[in-house]
Amino acid sequence: MNKTTKSNLITYGMVIILFAVMQILVMGGHISSLLQGLLVPLCAYIILAVSLNLTVGILGELSLGHAGFMCVGAFTSAFFSKCMAEVIPVAGARYLLAILIGAASAGICGILIGIPVLRLKGDYLAIVTLAFGEIIKNIVNILFIGRDEAGFHFSTKDTLSLGLSTDGEVIVNGPQGITGTPKDSTFAIGVILILITLFFVLNLIHSRSGRAIMAIRDNRIAAESIGINITKYKLMAFSISASLAGVAGVIYAHNLATLTAQPKNFGYNMSIMILVFVVLGGIGNIRGSIIAAVVLTLLPELLRGLSDYRMLIYAIVLIAMMLFNWSPKAIAWREQYSAKFKQGKQKEAA
Amino acid sequence: MSFISYLINGISLGSVYAIIALGYTMVYGIAKMLNFAHGDVIMIGAYVVMASVTRAGIPPFAAILISIVFCTALGVVIETVAYRPLLNAASSLAVLITAIGVSYLLQNIALLIFGANTISFASVVPVPAIVLADGALTITGETIVTIACCIVIMAALMLFIKKSKAGQAMLAVSEDKGAAQLMGINVNGTIALTFAIGSALAAVAGVLLCSAYPTLTPYTGAMPGIKAFVAAVFGGIGSIPGALIGGILLGVIEIFGKAYISSQMADAIVFGVLIVILLVKPAGILGKNIQEKV
Numbered sequence: 192m193n194k195t196t197k198s199n200l201i202t203y204g205m206v207i208i209l210f211a212v213m214q215i216l217v218m219g220g221h222i223s224s225l226l227q228g229l230l231v232p233l234c235a236y237i238i239l240a241v242s243l244n245l246t247v248g249i250l251g252e253l254s255l256g257h258a259g260f261m262c263v264g265a266f267t268s269a270f271f272s273k274c275m276a277e278v279i280p281v282a283g284a285r286y287l288l289a290i291l292i293g294a295a296s297a298g299i300c301g302i303l304i305g306i307p308v309l310r311l312k313g314d315y316l317a318i319v320t321l322a323f324g325e326i327i328k329n330i331v332n333i334l335f336i337g338r339d340e341a342g343f344h345f346s347t348k349d350t351l352s353l354g355l356s357t358d359g360e361v362i363v364n365g366p367q368g369i370t371g372t373p374k375d376s377t378f379a380i381g382v383i384l385i386l387i388t389l390f391f392v393l394n395l396i397h398s399r400s401g402r403a404i405m406a407i408r409d410n411r412i413a414a415e416s417i418g419i420n421i422t423k424y425k426l427m428a429f430s431i432s433a434s435l436a437g438v439a440g441v442i443y444a445h446n447l448a449t450l451t452a453q454p455k456n457f458g459y460n461m462s463i464m465i466l467v468f469v470v471l472g473g474i475g476n477i478r479g480s481i482i483a484a485v486v487l488t489l490l491p492e493l494l495r496g497l498s499d500y501r502m503l504i505y506a507i508v509l510i511a512m513m514l515f516n517w518s519p520k521a522i523a524w525r526e527q528y529s530a531k532f533k534q535g536k537q538k539e540a541a
Numbered sequence: 542m543s544f545i546s547y548l549i550n551g552i553s554l555g556s557v558y559a560i561i562a563l564g565y566t567m568v569y570g571i572a573k574m575l576n577f578a579h580g581d582v583i584m585i586g587a588y589v590v591m592a593s594v595t596r597a598g599i600p601p602f603a604a605i606l607i608s609i610v611f612c613t614a615l616g617v618v619i620e621t622v623a624y625r626p627l628l629n630a631a632s633s634l635a636v637l638i639t640a641i642g643v644s645y646l647l648q649n650i651a652l653l654i655f656g657a658n659t660i661s662f663a664s665v666v667p668v669p670a671i672v673l674a675d676g677a678l679t680i681t682g683e684t685i686v687t688i689a690c691c692i693v694i695m696a697a698l699m700l701f702i703k704k705s706k707a708g709q710a711m712l713a714v715s716e717d718k719g720a721a722q723l724m725g726i727n728v729n730g731t732i733a734l735t736f737a738i739g740s741a742l743a744a745v746a747g748v749l750l751c752s753a754y755p756t757l758t759p760y761t762g763a764m765p766g767i768k769a770f771v772a773a774v775f776g777g778i779g780s781i782p783g784a785l786i787g788g789i790l791l792g793v794i795e796i797f798g799k800a801y802i803s804s805q806m807a808d809a810i811v812f813g814v815l816i817v818i819l820l821v822k823p824a825g826i827l828g829k830n831i832q833e834k835v
Contacts, residue, residue, distance in 0.1 A: 314778070315824070322771065322812035322815050322816055329808055467641060470632075470635065502645065503649040503650065507646065513639045517630040517631065
């Protein structure tokens with residue numbers, strides 16, 4: 192078994208062990224209902240973190256609009272599930288289709304946004320992706336879609352201007368969002384989707400395309416001069432990342448009775464939170480993203496006993512961890528310390 | 542007449558964005574970092590004024606001075622404790638995430654001290670409104686003071702950077718840190734000075750913003766902060782006249798979008814225009830497009 196396969200298997204194993212531990216704790220009744228309610232969103236966050244790591248870590252471009260793609264996936268899939276709730280009564284088949292639709296729509300959005308945006312560099316790219324995320328959220332908030340015998344009706348004003356017949360129903364209700372999406376997401380499905388996401392991303396990284404993408408990250412001009420098609424591979428990584436974010440959106444949407452697009456869940460705050468997972472877990476390190484997503488999602492809940500102070504402590508922990516992890520002085524100190532530790536061990540052995 | 546009134550409102554809002562954008566643009570120019578906590582310094586500045594006026598009974602003018610001093614100190618402390626250790630970190634994202642952490646920290650401190658409720662902010666501007674054209678056009682005192690402040694601050698800052706030694710040092714550090722250090726410039730001190738100026742401007746912007754839109758919550762600073770950053774990118778980040786042009790353009794677009802197209806879509810319109818401008822001029826309106834050489 193070579194090193195890559197081993198490392199990949201450790202990542203898969205970690206997710207499965209996490210699932211088993213959580214399942215045992217839930218069955219034993221050791222977990223509060225609040226924490227249990229976090230398990231499905233946690234799966235969505237892990238997928239988001241892994242997919243953003245593909246953009247930030249592997250492609251090397253900073254994106255602050257990841258929540259926008261999640262929003263697209265969430266709303267298209269919730270729309271589909273609500274429309275098809277009676278046509279396809281089997282929850283599993285409907286959910287599978289919803290995932291495919293969510294992933295496809297977010298992926299198409301990724302391509303459409305990626306074509307113009309990926310020409311920009313660095314912080315400009317970051318601010319434009321942030322802008323796109325906000326625009327998507329804004330559009331969803333003014334969108335009204337209803338359905339009656341005559342088919343679908345669209346409006347950007349209010350439910351009245353849809354002109355529905357008496358037994359028509361409003362499906363997307365502007366700022367009130369989509370109500371009554373079937374609650375199909377479970378923790379087990381979420382974990383299976385995490386494993387599929389990991390399979391996709393890890394295989395991509397170690398494939399020919401993945402190496403091309405990393406070559407672009409390390410030196411764009413050198414990569415171009417050996418014949419790598421920059422636009423193609425950039426767009427490929429970006430759209431795959433977007434469609435995986437769409438999958439996370441599907442999980443997220445099918446866990447809520449009412450899906451609305453608010454600054455809290457689909458705004459830039461969300462994109463930033465995912466970026467925090469990625470950077471804290473280690474840029475380009477897929478396993479680190481998973482660990483950071485789990486720790487940082489559960490941390491505020493575990494600190495709940497501290498009530499008002501929990502977010503304050505979260506902020507301080509975040510700053511302290513960043514300083515400890517990244518400051519050149521802290522890194523030098525850690526290296527010195529670990530060198531001393533190793534020396535001590537050698538002396539003991541001798 | 543309503544067109545002129547919208548235009549003036551837009552310029553006024555744009556002036557606030559421009560003052561905030563200055564803080565972003567100067568810090569970006571010199572430290573190459575997005576200071577995400579800048580918007581929250583605005584919020585802290587407004588809270589300090591509110592607390593000193595309503596709770597301590599200090600006259601408004603003195604309260605503004607206290608707020609400026611407080612925010613300046615805050616900016617320098619944030620820079621020294623949270624950002625300076627990471628300025629030479631391997632990834633430029635590290636300092637960005639720390640800035641996000643500082644932003645959370647400031648918001649939660651404000652939340653603990655003042656609570657989550659919206660506080661109505663009594664305007665501290667003593668200038669009366671001007672009524673023109675037989676009452677068809679009213680320009681509020683806040684608008685006049687905001688625009689005047691913006692012009693004065695811009696002029697003073699340009700003069701400071703062109704004429705003073707510290708200003709020249711700032712230009713040198715933003716051009717090349719290493720070379721500046723070899724010329725005997727105190728790089729860390731210059732960066733701290735930049736943060737101090739940016740934070741002082743944030744305090745002023747906070748007072749002006751909350752005088753015009755008299756509500757204050759711990760999250761007041763976040764959206765204007767992001768918009769001002771967009772304004773800085775608009776005009777070409779790192780350029781001071783660019784921040785002015787970007788800020789005013791953004792304010793006018795936002796007010797016109799709200800008035801003539803859709804009030805819910807105003808943000809989307811602002812961001813849409815940003816995207817179009819960046820696609821045409823990838824470094825912003827006044828930004829320099831640096832050709833990459835191998």
